[in-house]
Amino acid sequence: MLTTYQRPTVRLTDVIAPAFYPVHQDILDCKHTYYKLDGGRGSTKSSFVSSEIILGMMRDAAAGTITNAVVFRRYKENLHDSVYEQLLWAIDKLGVAGQWKDTISPLRLTYIPTGQTILFRGADKVKKSKSIKVSKGYIKYLWFEELDEFEGSEKIRSIQQSVVRGGEQFTVFYTYNPPKSQRNWVNDPVEFSMPDMMQHHSDYRSVPAAWLGEQFISDAEHLKSVKPEAYRHEYLGEITGTGAEVFTNLTHRTITNEEISHFDHIRRGLDWGYASDPFVYVACNYDKTRRRLYIFDEIYQVRLSNAASARLVRQHNPLNQEVTADSAEPKSIADYRAAGIHIRGARKGPDSVDYGIKWLAEELEEIIIDPDRCPNTWREFYGYELDRDANGNFKAGYPDKNNHTIDAVRYALEDEMHRGGTTIGGW
Known part of the structure; x- marks a missing residue:
């Protein structure tokens, strides 16, 4: 001592x-x-x-x-x-x-x-x-x-x-x-x-x-009365948001093998990439009754040839169930079919991007993402925000950046995205 x-x-x-x-x-x-x-x-x-x-x-x-x-x-x-x-x-x-x-x-x-x-x-x-x-x-x-x-x-x-x-x-x-x-x-x-x-x-x-x-107490109470949201952020330390967040229905948690074994509406999507853009494959389950989406599997990697990515997809999808891919690369889809992958191109349409993101953000009660199984999916969904112009106003439409997993999920769920019983965006 x-x-x-x-x-x-x-x-x-x-x-x-x-x-x-x-x-x-x-x-x-x-x-x-x-x-x-x-x-x-x-x-x-x-x-x-x-x-x-x-x-x-x-x-x-x-x-x-x-x-x-x-x-x-x-x-x-x-x-x-x-x-x-x-x-x-x-x-x-x-x-x-x-x-x-x-x-x-x-x-x-x-x-x-x-x-x-x-x-x-x-x-x-x-x-x-x-x-x-x-x-x-x-x-x-x-x-x-x-x-x-x-x-x-x-x-x-x-x-x-x-x-x-x-x-x-x-x-x-x-x-x-x-x-x-x-x-x-x-x-x-x-x-x-x-x-x-x-x-x-x-x-x-x-x-x-x-x-x-x-004086401190008086200033706090004054701000509370005139600008309650600013008060909540500055004095209560609350994360009030900027209004730019697109997906406010996200939940991060472990999705167990037991849960996955009971999934009965699994959909798979794929977004092509090679150099700066990653190749992305996702698997998710859509609970239509409760309007919940569970995202539980991903491949996210750059510089993958079609042959190499096809092998990975077969490992993640051993039963070779249907995968919906970006239709902008018909040659890649043909390569996959030649490799025996059950794949089809997304139908897309002139407003399918905006509608698909809006459907995910507003029509779903909850998007549950396992951050350990799908770290890149969580990162992109959580970080996706609207862009602002020079005056600080939100730009029209959704930004086309850091959204590779979001695109793959849109492709996977395109059959679920109906509007008034009709197809979307000229599909």
């Missing part, structure tokens, strides 16, 4: 808002590694994380373990006036300022009794994270502040792979105000998720009013 350890001189309830009590206990119990904390203005999530890092490093030192921390922002020039000052606030608020040394060049906080350090880095050059080293112990704590400003989950994973190593236990924090768009990568429940992650949402209503002040 390190005799130099100084306990905080204030009660934690004076530093941590009630909404975060369960998260604090979860960290003490070592139940999770990753903590994804989102919320609106005044939710005190950044105050909570800064306090947890200071407390955690001091607690580790008292137990004889030397741990360190690294705090990331998207750009390094934002570090000083945000996370650095926030951690200084936590040190002061906890009453342990005499135990910590702060330096500006380089930007660093040091726990004086043990030499443990908190480092600050920008993520504008990911490769630099590989060179992060500490002289004592290991880096246990990571904090990604304003997560939505980072370029994507791949960059976050790359940083973590470089930093989270060499120790037995880690605590990684992600804090952000949810972007309005449902399609932003941080709001995608599939794009950014981990099995060892606790997700937590908070807003200013669970924070003692005295911490925020009368």
Whole structure:
């Protein structure tokens, strides 16, 4: 035990808002590694994380373990006036300022009794994270502040792979105000998720009013009365959407083998591709009674010859049931027929694209996609949005990009898409 350890001189309830009590206990119990904390203005999530890092490093030192921390922002020039000052606030608020040394060049906080350090880095050059080293112990704590400003989950994973190593236990924090768009990568429940992650949402209503002040509360209530949707997004941290999202009827979940064994209305679609555009095959089941679509199988690959893709389709469709393909490539369809594939070309029509997408988006109660079996299908459906013109208005029609699986599903279901008992778009 390190005799130099100084306990905080204030009660934690004076530093941590009630909404975060369960998260604090979860960290003490070592139940999770990753903590994804989102919320609106005044939710005190950044105050909570800064306090947890200071407390955690001091607690580790008292137990004889030397741990360190690294705090990331998207750009390094934002570090000083945000996370650095926030951690200084936590040190002061906890009453342990005499135990910590702060330096500006380089930007660093040091726990004086043990030499443990908190480092600050920008993520504008990911490769630099590989060179992060500490002289004592290991880096246990990571904090990604304003997560939505980072370029994507791949960059976050790359940083973590470089930093989270060499120790037995880690605590990684992600804090952000949810972007309005449902399609932003941080709001995608599939794009950014981990099995060892606790997700937590908070807003200013669970924070003692005295911490925020009368003016903050007054401003929030005013916005609530004049612009309720803006209030819900800014102060409650709700994902209100931009209105550009096409498919608002999506559900992501595992579709079990047991469920698939009972599917009795399976349809298969195919969209040709080779170089920059992928070859896509999908299998889905349409529940007409409940107007639900289950998408449970996909092939999504570039640079496949017709012979190679036909072999893959036979593997995914061993009973050689009918596949409906884009009719724009009659030679490819002929190659498939020569290979013994039961295939036909989609009938299409002058308005079949717009009608097909609208049917999927509005006529179906639910589109259920298994993100493990069909990751690219989920990504394209979830990310599909209307385009805007230079004035910010929505353009007419649906965009023809990042929609390969959507096209394949349209082809698969074209026989289900009837309008008033007639065929669609001149089919």
